[in-house]
Amino acid sequence: LPEPLLTFDLYNDFINVGKEIQRLSEKDHAAETVGIVESIVVKLRELTGRLPLCNYNTVQHMMAHLN
Numbered sequence: 001l002p003e004p005l006l007t008f009d010l011y012n013d014f015i016n017v018g019k020e021i022q023r024l025s026e027k028d029h030a031a032e033t034v035g036i037v038e039s040i041v042v043k044l045r046e047l048t049g050r051l052p053l054c055n056y057n058t059v060q061h062m063m064a065h066l067n
Contacts, residue, residue, distance in 0.1 A: 007051060
């Protein structure tokens with residue numbers, strides 16, 4: 001591929017969300033985590049929505065196999 005599936009342009013944003021997920025797994029406060037998880041899901045939806053359509057479709061197809 002000439003460019004990664006999660007594009008160079010969005011790389012840092014995806015890394016930052018990954019770090020948020022890592023910090024979330026280190027927390028013990030269940031009441032706090034619900035809001036954080038919702039925030040992370042919103043960010044991931046926004047980021048994947050910014051991918052080129054062919055990249056988005058490929059990611060969607062690959063993730064379907066994880067379910």
